[in-house]
Amino acid sequence: MTAPRKDYVRPIDFKRGVVDMSHGSGGRAMAQLIDELFLAAFDNRWLREMNDQARLPMPQGRLVVATDSHVVTPLFFPGGDIGCLSVHGTVNDVAMAGAKPLYLTAGFILEEGFPLADLKRIVESMAKAAVEAGVPIVTGDTKVVEKGKGDGVFINTTGVGVVAEGIEVSGDRARPGDxxxxxxxxxxxxxxxxxxxxxxxxxxxxxxxxxxxxxxxxxxxxxxxxxxxxxxxxxxxxxxxxxxxxxxxxxxxxxxxxxxxxxxxxxxxxxxxxxxxxxxxxxxxxxxxxxxxxxxxxxxxxxxxxxxxxxxxxxxxxxxxxxxxxxxxxxxxxxxxxxxxxxxxxxxx
Amino acid sequence: MKYVDEFRDGELARTIAARIAQAADPGRTYHFMEFCGGHTHAISRYGVKDLLPPNVVMVHGPGCPVCVLPIGRIDMAIELALGGHSLPSPLGEGSGVRVNNITLCTYADTVRVPASNGLSLLKAKAQGADIRMVYSAADALRIAQEEPEREVVFFAIGFETTTPPTALVVREAARMGLANFSVFVNHVLTPSAIAHILESPEVRELGTVVIDGFVGPAHVSTIIGSQPYEYFAGEYRKPVVIAGFEPLDVMQAIEMLVRQVNDGRACVENEFSRAVTREGNAKAKSLVADVFELRRAFEWRGLGLVPYSALRLKDAWAAWDAERKFGLRDRRVPDNKACECGAILRGVKKPVDCKVFGTACTPETPMGSCMVSSEGACAAHYTYGRYRSAA
CATH class of the missing domain: 3.90.650.10 (PurM-like C-terminal domain)
Known part of the structure; x- marks a missing residue:
């Protein structure tokens, strides 16, 4: 008889599984979801530190911050999904100050019963968009709400960027003749x-x-x-x-x-x-x-x-x-x- | 975009504009009423006014289905949709069966029309009523099939264009024996409204509204044909030119109207011959005749009670008539005193003549129906043209 493997945890069933309340409870199920899904997809050195925050070097110039919550229906549409949209939207909000986007944060509100397969697709699409943009997701949060209290998944992203001194892009600068x-x-x-x-x-x-x-x-x-x-x-x-x-x-x-x-x-x-x-x-x-x-x-x-x-x-x-x-x-x-x-x-x- | 761009061509527009300017007698003014909100919208959206000489004046008519719906009928729909909820007076005690599993399906901009007690269908929805926007009567029927536990009521509004699809779903519901579906019928008739305007004291006696001719309905005429207008043209000596909803259609119709006035003619001409025949759509007409009958009178916002101007389901289809099924009682509710929608719908006043236009009444906070629908005269002027009147 072989002894049970030490530290063995049955992997999450991403094919048939659904989000349940334990995924937002702060317990082992949540830790596993973070490990097997979010960390695996977004992998970078800040996330690997496993802290509740990211410590980032101070860039030269002025900081630019923007936040955006994404609630699109349907979640998947021709040309994209809520995942990549939540990266693009915030990267763009930062960039519209003439800034270089540097980091993103991601907050998920998941509805109980949401298929994990869809969540995986969304998270992987987000990760791909972040890699393509060269803007890492450095910290995040997951909450689960009871069935009927959400619309599958809501994603909030916050972006941090930097704009050089001397670049003054702002909505109040349009002048007659422009x-x-x-x-x-x-x-x-x-x-x-x-x-x-x-x-x-x-x-x-x-x-x-x-x-x-x-x-x-x-x-x-x-x-x-x-x-x-x-x-x-x-x-x-x-x-x-x-x-x-x-x-x-x-x-x-x-x-x-x-x-x-x-x-x-x-x-x-x-x-x-x-x-x-x-x-x-x-x-x-x-x-x-x-x-x-x-x-x-x-x-x-x-x-x-x-x-x-x-x-x-x-x-x-x-x-x-x-x-x-x-x-x-x-x-x-x-x-x-x-x-x-x-x-x-x-x-x- | 093929089959659309051709009818919005700027160069052709300039050619017709030049012909209108040349034909229009500088010694007189021409007042033409565009009956339909679709024309009002096209005139505002494409800036047709800018291409007309100053002595050719367009008067907006009442042909906006949302605008002519009186407050009382919307109150009835709201009361029905709110079901078990108790409504504050002056709506009074509810009538008929109180049910709280009603799903009210409605065409989109109807939801914003202000009703009594600061309510609208949109606000009733926020209070918990199950009100859903649909693109067609068939969508409402589908909801009734898919959700048999709901009492699905289709809030049917509109002129002759939207009437045949309503007739079709009533027949279909009957064929399927669909007991949880019914229709709250508010379909109205164009010719009765035109006759009512021509008979109004403002036109006949007071002379406060001058109408030298009509730009006749586009989509309505595809159903009823051009024949029903022949009576007005002959009896009231007013030329009618049926026109499509594209801006070039409107321009060409205006040119045809100017020429009729100049020649002293008053006949029905058909600019929209690519879609309209004299007889109209026989199949649609027989469908409507099979399902609907005339109401003795119906209230129109702005026009008041207009005899034989609306439809109701025939007795044979009573089981699908929401008014009978739920014992809804007709009621008349006066418009807000400050609101001039009534006079605007009769062509007596312009949107800017109304004291609350653009101040208390805007598309965000409409007080009257003309500010709600994009086809309403007030909304069209506010959205597309208010720079013209801003000093």
Whole structure:
């Protein structure tokens, strides 16, 4: 008879297992989940220290911090999932200060009964996105809520980065005359998500554009260190982002509809859903505002980067006491591009 | 995008704009009512106004299905959806059976229309009512099949365009013997509303609303055809041009209307010939005739009680009629005093004539229905055009 192996723990069943309350209890089951899943996927020297915090060297320059909670439905969608999205979203929020993202933290809220196979897929997708971005996840947390009190999985990520002295990118720096640029086609993420929503299943080849944009930002800052504003038009789309900047900077904007890049498939999906692509979310695009003399150089730098191939100048900043964002329509008239009111709802007839 | 971009072409628009400017007699003003919210939306969204000469004026009509729904009908839906919950007065004591397993399925922007007591379907949902947004009547039917323990009620609203799909699900529910499904019918009729406007004192006697012609409905006309408008054109001497919902359709219809006025003609012309025939969709019409009958009168927001302007289920389909099934009682609730939706829906006032427009009443905090739907005159002006009136 052989003696039981010392320290043997039956591995987690990632095929058929589900999250249960013990995975968040602080006991052995939680330690095992951390070891076999999170640590295995995110592996780096800070996590290996097994502390409740990460001790990091102080970088040169100014610290940039951003946090974002991710609650997307469905969890998996064409072009990505909640895992990579939670890395991209926060990396981008840090990068939009003109900063270099350095570290991430991750907090998970799991719903009892959530399949471990799905959790593994999500965590591995997060790990891959973090490796691709070169931004390690250095500390984290897991909690479990009872069944019915969550929506599978919620992920909060916080990002820390550094921005060099002299780089002043901020939403309040748009000035009349400035050029407004976007890095590519708008609405891809939102339409990819909507194509899978309940009651709305339609076939599409559109994939989410979810991506980390910090290398594009670095190339842009390299070309034009004096770029005034950068922002990723996520929820609420381009329209919301431009209205935010107009209000922060105390100016108006004038856009040319014909210059705004939108994929025909996205335009078509929006058309039959009664939505406006300018209000649909993006997860891998940015808006840049710079002095008119820098616009050509900035556009060239964006187009030279794979994530900015479809970049375009779409309008200019103007003086306007009402802070209105206006647009010359492709049809030849003018209209406002207002804040989104409530949710985008489909038209009836 | 194929089959869409062609109808939004800026160059063609300029050509038609030039023709309108040339045809329009500078010695007079032309007032055309676009009946449909779909046209109102297109005019605002594409900036059609900027392409028209100043003496061609568009008057918004009542053809927005969400806008014309009176408060009383929404109160009824809310009461039904809240089921066992007790409602504060003046809704009063509930009527009929109190059930708390109601699932109310509704088209999307209906959920935001303000009702009595500061409620709306959206707020009722937050209070625990099971209210779900659907894209079609068929989705509601599917929910009833999938959740047999729920009493699924489809809140059917809209003009002739959305009526045939409702008729279809009623027939389908009957065929399947689906007892947990019913329809709260609020379907209204376009021709009755146009007649009501033309008969109103503002148009006939007071002359406060000048209408020289109508841009006729697009989608509605695909169902009912162009024939029903022939009566107005002849009887009231008002030209009608049926137009599609794309901005070039609207431009071309306006040109056709200007020419009819200039020639002293008043007939029905069909700009939307790619989709509309004189007879309309015979199959859809017979489906509707099989399932629905006329109501003696129905309340429209802004227009009041309009005779023979709405539909209800025939007795043969009573088992699927939510009003009969749950003993819902019709009620009339006056609009908020400060709200001018009524006058705006009749073309008597413009959104900016309303004191609460853009102040107390915005798309975030709508007081009236015209601020709710993107097809409503107030929402369209607020969202797309308020820079025009901002001094």
């Amino acid at each position: 050029a407004i640029l976007v890095s590519g086609t708008l609405g891809d993420h939102g339409v990819a998500i909507m194509s899978l929503r309940e009651n709305l299943t339609f076939e599409t080849t559109i994939r989410s554009d979810t991506a980390s944009l910090h290398t594009l930002v670095a190339a842009m800052i390299d070309a034009v260190p004096t770029v005034h504003c950068l922002r990723d038009p996520t929820r609420g789309g381009l329209a919301t982002t431009l209205n935010e900047i107009a209000r922060q900077s105390g100016c108006g904007m004038r856009l040319e509809e014909a210059r705004i890049p939108v994929r025909p498939e996205v335009a078509a999906a929006c058309e039959f859903l009664g939505l406006d692509p300018l209000y649909v979310a993006n997860e891998g695009k940015l808006v840049a505002i710079c002095a008119p003399d820098d616009a050509d150089r900035l556009l060239a730098a964006m187009r030279a980067h794979p994530q900015g191939r479809d970049a375009a100048v779409i309008g200019e900043v103007v003086e306007d006491a009402h802070h209105f964002v206006q647009m010359r329509t492709g049809f030849g008239g003018s209209r406002m591009v207002d804040w989104l009111a409530g949710e985008q709802l489909p038209r009836i007839c």
